[in-house]
Amino acid sequence: MMLTVQGYFEAGYFITDTPIQIPEGRKTIITILDETIDKKNKRENYIAYWNKIIDDIKNSDEVLEGEPERICFKNPEEIDAL
Numbered sequence: 001m002m003l004t005v006q007g008y009f010e011a012g013y014f015i016t017d018t019p020i021q022i023p024e025g026r027k028t029i030i031t032i033l034d035e036t037i038d039k040k041n042k043r044e045n046y047i048a049y050w051n052k053i054i055d056d057i058k059n060s061d062e063v064l065e066g067e068p069e070r071i072c073f074k075n076p077e078e079i080d081a082l
Helices: 035-058 076-080
Strands: 007-010 013-016
Touching: 035 076
Parallel strands: none
Antiparallel strands: 007 013
């Protein structure tokens, strides 16, 4: 059986969100989530995605007719804030 406990580190100690007692000698695994890596990867993926769109637009030979509509794109920081 496996029990998952959420919490945070503070002053070198793991503080659980809910009280728990771990029996002596019990094999324990702690997984540390690094949210900064996830945010960095997410930002890099957004940048790569938009760079591809910009390259596709620049390399397109399609002739546009009429007046283009104005649109407002959000930057990665604005998207993360949603």
